[in-house]
Amino acid sequence: MRDLAVFLAGKAARLLLLLVAVSSLSFILVNFSPIDPVQAYVGADMMRVSPEQREQIAEYWGLNDPPLQRFFRWASAVLHGDFGTSMIYRRSVLSVIGDRFAASLVLMGLAWLLSGTMGFLLGTLAGRRRGSWLDRLVKGYSLTLASTPVFWLALLLLYVFAVWLKWAPVGMMVPAGVEASQVSWTQRLDHLVLPTVTLSIIGVSNVALHTREKLIDVLNSDYVAFARARGESERSILRRHALRNIALPAVTLQFAQFSELFGGSVLAEQVFSYPGLGQATVQAGLRSDVPLLLGIVIFITLFVFMGNLTADLLYRLIDPRMRLGGAA
Amino acid sequence: MNAEALLERPWAGRLLGGEANRRKRTLILVSLLAAFLAFIVVGGALLGQSGLSTNVELRNLAPSLRYPFGTDWLGRNMLTRTLKGLTLSMGIGLLASSISACIAVLMGLAAATMPRAVDAFISWLIDLFLSMPHLVMLILVAFILGGGAKGVIIAVAVTHWPSLARVVRAEVLQLRQADYVRFAKHAGRSRLWIATRHMLPHLAPQVIVGYILLFPHAILHEASITFLGFGLSPHKPAIGVILSESMRYLSTGRWWLAFFPGLSLLALVFAFYSLGSNLRLLADPWSAHE
Numbered sequence: 001m002r003d004l005a006v007f008l009a010g011k012a013a014r015l016l017l018l019l020v021a022v023s024s025l026s027f028i029l030v031n032f033s034p035i036d037p038v039q040a041y042v043g044a045d046m047m048r049v050s051p052e053q054r055e056q057i058a059e060y061w062g063l064n065d066p067p068l069q070r071f072f073r074w075a076s077a078v079l080h081g082d083f084g085t086s087m088i089y090r091r092s093v094l095s096v097i098g099d100r101f102a103a104s105l106v107l108m109g110l111a112w113l114l115s116g117t118m119g120f121l122l123g124t125l126a127g128r129r130r131g132s133w134l135d136r137l138v139k140g141y142s143l144t145l146a147s148t149p150v151f152w153l154a155l156l157l158l159y160v161f162a163v164w165l166k167w168a169p170v171g172m173m174v175p176a177g178v179e180a181s182q183v184s185w186t187q188r189l190d191h192l193v194l195p196t197v198t199l200s201i202i203g204v205s206n207v208a209l210h211t212r213e214k215l216i217d218v219l220n221s222d223y224v225a226f227a228r229a230r231g232e233s234e235r236s237i238l239r240r241h242a243l244r245n246i247a248l249p250a251v252t253l254q255f256a257q258f259s260e261l262f263g264g265s266v267l268a269e270q271v272f273s274y275p276g277l278g279q280a281t282v283q284a285g286l287r288s289d290v291p292l293l294l295g296i297v298i299f300i301t302l303f304v305f306m307g308n309l310t311a312d313l314l315y316r317l318i319d320p321r322m323r324l325g326g327a328a
Numbered sequence: 329m330n331a332e333a334l335l336e337r338p339w340a341g342r343l344l345g346g347e348a349n350r351r352k353r354t355l356i357l358v359s360l361l362a363a364f365l366a367f368i369v370v371g372g373a374l375l376g377q378s379g380l381s382t383n384v385e386l387r388n389l390a391p392s393l394r395y396p397f398g399t400d401w402l403g404r405n406m407l408t409r410t411l412k413g414l415t416l417s418m419g420i421g422l423l424a425s426s427i428s429a430c431i432a433v434l435m436g437l438a439a440a441t442m443p444r445a446v447d448a449f450i451s452w453l454i455d456l457f458l459s460m461p462h463l464v465m466l467i468l469v470a471f472i473l474g475g476g477a478k479g480v481i482i483a484v485a486v487t488h489w490p491s492l493a494r495v496v497r498a499e500v501l502q503l504r505q506a507d508y509v510r511f512a513k514h515a516g517r518s519r520l521w522i523a524t525r526h527m528l529p530h531l532a533p534q535v536i537v538g539y540i541l542l543f544p545h546a547i548l549h550e551a552s553i554t555f556l557g558f559g560l561s562p563h564k565p566a567i568g569v570i571l572s573e574s575m576r577y578l579s580t581g582r583w584w585l586a587f588f589p590g591l592s593l594l595a596l597v598f599a600f601y602s603l604g605s606n607l608r609l610l611a612d613p614w615s616a617h618e
Contacts, residue, residue: 021456029472147597149548151555152571152590159578159586263463270556271575281464282556285471297468301460308459 007316015305022301023294027074030290031067074291078298084291088283093295096280101299104269104276108261110196115203116254122204123211124246128238130216138208145205150264154198154271161194195268202264203257210253214246252314258307262300354606361603365418368596372415375408391584398584401577410589412565414596417547420477420560424484424550425542432489433535436496437527440504441519450497454490462487466549470558480559484546492538499534503527533611541604544597551593567593 049057077084083093126138161167218224219242227237266278273279277296284292391398397406439450457465466483473479503509503526512522553559554568562569567589574585 017452018456018459022460026468029468032472143601144594144598147544147548147601148594149551149555149571149590149597151552152586152593155571155575155578155586155590159583163579163581164583259458259461263461266461266463266467267552267555281467285467286557288471293468293471297460297464300464304459304461 004316011309011312015302018301018305019298023075023078023298024071026294026297027071028067030294031070074294083295083298086284086292086295087289088287088292089289093291096292097277097295097299100275100277100280103274104262104265104278107192107195107199107269107274107276108265110192111199111203111265112254112261114196114200116207116250118200119204119207120211120247120250123208123250124215124238124243126208127212127215127219135212138212142205142208145202148202150198150202150267151271153201154195154268157194157198158271191272191274195265195272195274198268198271199261199264203261206257206260207250207253211246211250214249215242218242218245248314248318252311255307255311255314259304262303351610354609358603358606358610361599361606364599365596365603368411368414369418372411375411391588397588398582400573400585406570406584406588409565409570410567410592413567413570413589414592416560416564416566417550417593417596420481420484420550421543421546424481425488425539425546427481427485428488428542428546429492429535429539431485432492432538433496433528433531435489435493437500437523439493439497440500441523441527447497450493454493454497457487457490462549463552466553467556467558470553475558475561477560477564480550480553483553484549487549488542488545492535492542495534495538496531499531500527503530537604537608537611540600540607543604544600547593547600548597 074084081094083097085091086093086096089096122138122141126135129135219237224237224241227241232240262278265276266281268274269276269278270282277300280292281296281300283289284296395405395407397410399405400409435450435454439447465487469483469486470479473482509522509526512526517525550559551566551568551571554566555572556568557572559568560566562573570589571586574582574589577585
């Protein structure tokens with residue numbers, strides 16, 4: 001128990017340092033950007049905005065103060081839980097992130113579960129009979145997917161299922177022109193299917209390859225050789241020896257993949273115009289919404305860290321060897 | 329993978345068509361892949377600019393023998409655009425991953441040869457860079473640099489070094505314990521001398537393989553951020569630009585605008601992956617038996 005406390009304290013210190021570094025680095029670098037935030041804010045109305053109005057906008061957002069002062073103002077606000085106001089959504093950054101992340105979480109969560117289960121299943125099937133056609137198929141599939149551009153796959157699915165077969169809507173989270181309260185669950189689900197499928201197909205590759213390797217290692221181990229010599233059937237070896245040993249690494253790997261999951265989600269959300277956090281990231285970048293961009297960067301760092309922490313904790317809780325000072 | 333594990337698996341060699349053949353087959357595969365990549369570069373250069381000019385009579389043609397990839401709404405030849413885009417991607421990928429590999433080697437060497445504090449700092453830096461999704465960091469860096477080719481190259485270069493740096497660091501930490509390195513140290517050689525004369529030659533195969541394996545990532549990420557609108561300008565014949573344009577025409581049924589360019593990108597990335605992993609087999613004598 002004391003070990004766990006020390007471990008968590010160490011992780012907390014790391015997280016603190018990480019967040020301080022990420023936020024200050026991003027803030028400093030963003031200030032070097034050649035993009036004029038006032039210009040970005042005004043956008044297409046640039047002809048109609050007088051220099052005086054520009055000055056007022058800059059004053060309102062506090063863009064004229066020296067960078068250091070702005071950093072401290074922003075940092076102290078962040079410490080008070082206030083990430084500022086998003087320039088494009090005209091709402092507090094936290095509420096934008098909250099709404100958007102809820103939408104992304106549904107998408108990423110479903111894809112995470114689906115790709116995890118499918119990947120584990122395929123990896124097990126492949127690793128069980130190394131060299132069989134099934135093994136080659138799974139391996140080829142996984143290796144090809146590792147080089148597939150997510151957004152291209154999304155475009156293909158969009159074309160086949162939405163444009164050609166007309167089975168799924170073309171995009172968005174809900175049908176256009178319908179009030180939020182009127183949207184039914186099935187409609188929400190309809191709009192969720194294609195992005196989820198895209199992310200799941202891509203996500204399968206890593207888990208499948210990893211599980212396959214692990215299973216091959218386990219099946220070649222001494223204890224499995226002994227079990228075979230004892231006369232245990234292949235099925236019981238798989239159930240009693242192999243699956244127990246490969247399940248945990250697969251789950252841990254899934255938790256350590258939040259970073260790639262979100263990366264894929266950014267691209268998928270863009271193609272399907274799914275209003276999640278990924279799309280908000282792209283919008284914030286394209287339209288120079290600095291407060292929102294910084295907020296998202298910090299939030300996503302936290303999200304990825306939590307995934308990795310869960311992976312570490314799972315290892316410690318289930319594998320006693322990790323508790324003996326092995327935890328990094 | 330250790331030696332014992334390999335000795336226990338004679339079937340692994342049989343599976344791949346004989347152990348003696350393995351090396352030869354890898355070599356043939358590597359040359360084929362290199363030829364394919366050369367074909368793209370030469371093809372892209374030979375095709376010239378004619379396919380890129382607007383031609384109203386040839387608008388929106390579906391793929392045919394004369395235009396295998398079809399034409400777009402301005403009558404431009406999609407095959408030419410795709411090949412030009414792939415060449416551009418390779419150029420950017422080459423530059424970005426070269427810079428990235430240099431950073432990785434320097435960081436890895438520094439971490440493993442300099443005092444402990446430097447090592448701790450660099451390890452922390454590696455963790456810092458790995459703690460954020462690549463794509464978010466790419467968007468951030470490209471945003472800071474204001475997009476364009478320069479932005480993409482720098483963004484990809486500064487985000488892709490950590491994984492290779494980790495490999496180099498681990499390798500150098502092991503090398504430091506090698507007899508000849510310890511002897512050189514006792515013989516009074518400087519750290520720089522040992523690093524350049526003893527360590528770099530030993531690291532070379534791994535670094536080269538790691539460098540080639542950086543390529544596919546660099547190319548995919550360049551295409552991704554260009555697709556999102558942070559990368560190359562829409563006037564460049566980049567794959568990301570082609571695909572993001574095609575989004576507007578998908579609902580009209582012009583599938584070829586997205587299908588072939590994306591498939592070619594996949595083929596290019598896949599070629600680099602297999603080139604890298606096959607070279608790794610050649611460079612690493614133990615796994616070469618597998």
